[in-house]
Every structure is written in structure tokens, then in C-alpha cells.
Amino acid sequence: MPPIRILAIDPFDDTAVDAWWDAYATAKRAGMGEDALIWSREERRAELQQTPTTSETRAFVAVEGETVVGSGSLTLPLKDNRHVGALGVNVPPEHRRRGIGSALLAHLTSEAVAAGRTTLRAETSWPASAPADGSGEAGLEFGLRHGFAVAIGDLQSRLTLPVADAVIDEMLAEAPAEGYGIRSWTGPVPEDLVAEWAALDAVLDTEAPTGDLDVEASSADVSDYRADERLIDAQGRTCFGAVAVTADGHVAAYTQIVVSRDDGNAYQWGTLVRREDRGRRLGLRVKLENLRMLQRLSPETPRVYTFNAESNAHMLAVNVRLGFVATARMAEMQKRLGAA
Structure with a gap:
């Protein structure tokens, strides 16, 4: 051979x-x-x-x-x-x-x-119907055998669209966002919002549950964010974005859904509320507003996929109310070079 x-x-x-x-x-x-x-x-x-x-x-x-x-x-x-x-x-x-x-x-x-x-990262997934700890799953066993450890576990969930307007309206009533305005759009982030959007997006990986991941905040440079948007455009993907804005015009919360031209699915990307505005259910508000816009402007989109840390019980409960169903688990694995 x-x-x-x-x-x-x-x-x-x-x-x-x-x-x-x-x-x-x-x-x-x-x-x-x-x-x-x-x-x-x-x-x-x-x-x-x-x-x-x-x-x-x-x-x-x-x-x-x-x-x-x-x-x-x-x-x-x-x-x-x-x-x-x-x-x-x-x-x-x-x-x-x-x-x-x-x-x-x-x-x-x-x-x-x-x-x-000096740090290697990898991901491996298995169906939600399989053992939760991934026992017997080839990808997980391969990583463990080669010195990787599970840094955090995520749940992959799928939402079949459309979600009934009544369901969205009922949940919106629980998140009135008093004192904040909501702005939403498709395509690139508007110029007057992009600096604060990029700043929130940059800390998503450190503000969300990270488990044992060896990770630092991403670049908040607007030119870097615009470069990422150009790649998204080259891939034929469409972005749907929404923000909650304070009375003096600052971005308090953001969320983004990206639709693939090729497979037709929507993917929930980042959602984050800045620290000083938390406790007002702004994250829920912008996610619901964005979902409603997606259904209005892209009615042919059949489903939304999302990932959440399994430790994020609050967001998982919100997803269940919307109708998300768990489809897979994902292990984010890590190996520090030089470790045994």
C-alpha cells in the first residue's frame, strides 16, 4: 500500500x-x-x-x-x-x-x-440522540487520544420556520426595552453603528461562557470588521442585524443572523448586551426583532441553527420557548503544546 x-x-x-x-x-x-x-x-x-x-x-x-x-x-x-x-x-x-x-x-x-x-483548538460534534458525554464518538475519542481536552461543551439546536407571530409577540411583551430604540437592517452594519458594534462583537468570546478555553478578545478595529464582512459577501451570505440603542445613541445590545445562499439555512451568530445595560432583557428583544425581520424579508428560509454553551441555561430555556430542538452536541477541544 x-x-x-x-x-x-x-x-x-x-x-x-x-x-x-x-x-x-x-x-x-x-x-x-x-x-x-x-x-x-x-x-x-x-x-x-x-x-x-x-x-x-x-x-x-x-x-x-x-x-x-x-x-x-x-x-x-x-x-x-x-x-x-x-x-x-x-x-x-x-x-x-x-x-x-x-x-x-x-x-x-x-x-x-x-x-x-502554543495552543491548538479543534471541534467535534455528535448527534443529540447519542450519549451526552460523547462516549464511543470517533472524533472525541481521536482528540482525547492525541492529548486534547474538552474545554467547553455546546448544544446545537434547530428552529423550524416560521415561528408564529403570536409567539414572538408574547415574548416581545416580556422585553419592552423601555428607554431604548431598536434598529435593524440587512447587509453591512451601518456606518454610524459599526464602531460600537465591532467593540461588542470583539468581546463576545470572552463575555459568553468560555469554560477552559484559552481565548482573548478579538480585534475591535473597524477595518478588520469590514474585512470580515467582505468575506461574508464573497461567500454569498446575507447578514440580518439588530441593535438596541440608548437615548443618547449608543449601542447597548446587538445580534446577528447570517443566511447561507448555498444551503438556504440561517445561522444565529453573536448576541451580546454591554455590561451597563444588562438585566433589561435587551438580548431577548433584539433577537426577537431580528427573527421577525428574517421571517418577513426571507420567508423562504426553512430553519435557523444556533449553538449555546450547555451551561447557559437561561438562553437554552429561551430557545425552547421559541421552538428550538436540540440536534447535536459539540465539544470545543484544546491542547496546549508542551503539555503531556
Whole structure:
């Protein structure tokens, strides 16, 4: 049997990207079916082809003879969290248990070390119907075997649309947002709001439950945020945003839903209320207003997916009231290089 070779791919070589994506998508869908949340072929192509501004993603394939038997990725933040390398190791079921994943992981780790990274992060998911602790799940066991630990556990949930207006109205009545205005839009964040939006978005990863993740706040630079928006546009995605605004015009809370052109689904991204405005149910208000706008402007969108830390009991309870159903669990795994 020929040896396994790990090769970097040219993001502008369509055939190479297609083979890389096919291995990625096949591996992700194994055991997860329609609830495997994967970026589409063209979304990932756009990610690989972007001029790196806030992050750089490198793609690799594992090749046996002339056959691609696995794919890997390494994402390197460039403006913040420069100690972190985010890894993706994907081996289709028919090629597993032959050392291919281990070979990919070793190569990605060496690339991360060469880039000066000291913490590796990875994610793995399994169906909500499986044991909650992930016992017997290949991805989790692979990570643990290679020295990764679970830093935090998340719940993936799905909301089938539309949600009845009466349900939204009932919940809006519980979050009147007195003293605040609500603004919403599609596309890029309006210029007069973007600086404060970017500042809130930058601290989302540190203000939300983080478990044991070795993470710092993201860049709040407006030009960096605009670069991320340009990638979203290149991927054919549409953003739906809403904010609560104080009487003197400051952003007190924000939320964002992103709709994929390719799979048609909506994805709930960040929601955060700034510290001095908490306790007024502003997060609930902006999420409901944004959901109502999504249903009005994109009635063909069939469902919304979201992730929440399993420790975030309040938000999970809100999701249940709206009709979200748990579809999967995800372990965010971490390894500090040099650890046993």
C-alpha cells in the first residue's frame, strides 16, 4: 500500500479544492446527516482564496497513491489570539483507522508550531440522540487520544420556520426595552453603528461562557470588521442585524443572523448586551426583532441553527420557548503544546 502523503493545496486550483472539500464534507456528514453543519463548497473556496487580513486558513489533503483520503485545515488568527491555531482533521469513514487522521494532525501541528502557536483548538460534534458525554464518538475519542481536552461543551439546536407571530409577540411583551430604540437592517452594519458594534462583537468570546478555553478578545478595529464582512459577501451570505440603542445613541445590545445562499439555512451568530445595560432583557428583544425581520424579508428560509454553551441555561430555556430542538452536541477541544 503506498505511503500517505500530506500536501498543501492551491486555493485557486478548483480541482484540488473540490477534492479537499469532498473529503471534508463526507467526513462531517458521517453519522450526522442533515444536521452536519458544514460550509458549502463555494463558501470554503472563498475563505481559502481571501487575502488574509484577520485570519489565514491553510488547506491540506492526505493522499494515498492518487486518491485523496482525508483533508485538513489550519486557521491562524492574525490580529488577536495569535497564540492559537484552529485545526480541522476530516477523514471519510471508509479511510479511518489507518493512521490518516494522525498523519494530518501531526502535519497541522508542525505548521502551527512553525507559526509560533502554543495552543491548538479543534471541534467535534455528535448527534443529540447519542450519549451526552460523547462516549464511543470517533472524533472525541481521536482528540482525547492525541492529548486534547474538552474545554467547553455546546448544544446545537434547530428552529423550524416560521415561528408564529403570536409567539414572538408574547415574548416581545416580556422585553419592552423601555428607554431604548431598536434598529435593524440587512447587509453591512451601518456606518454610524459599526464602531460600537465591532467593540461588542470583539468581546463576545470572552463575555459568553468560555469554560477552559484559552481565548482573548478579538480585534475591535473597524477595518478588520469590514474585512470580515467582505468575506461574508464573497461567500454569498446575507447578514440580518439588530441593535438596541440608548437615548443618547449608543449601542447597548446587538445580534446577528447570517443566511447561507448555498444551503438556504440561517445561522444565529453573536448576541451580546454591554455590561451597563444588562438585566433589561435587551438580548431577548433584539433577537426577537431580528427573527421577525428574517421571517418577513426571507420567508423562504426553512430553519435557523444556533449553538449555546450547555451551561447557559437561561438562553437554552429561551430557545425552547421559541421552538428550538436540540440536534447535536459539540465539544470545543484544546491542547496546549508542551503539555503531556
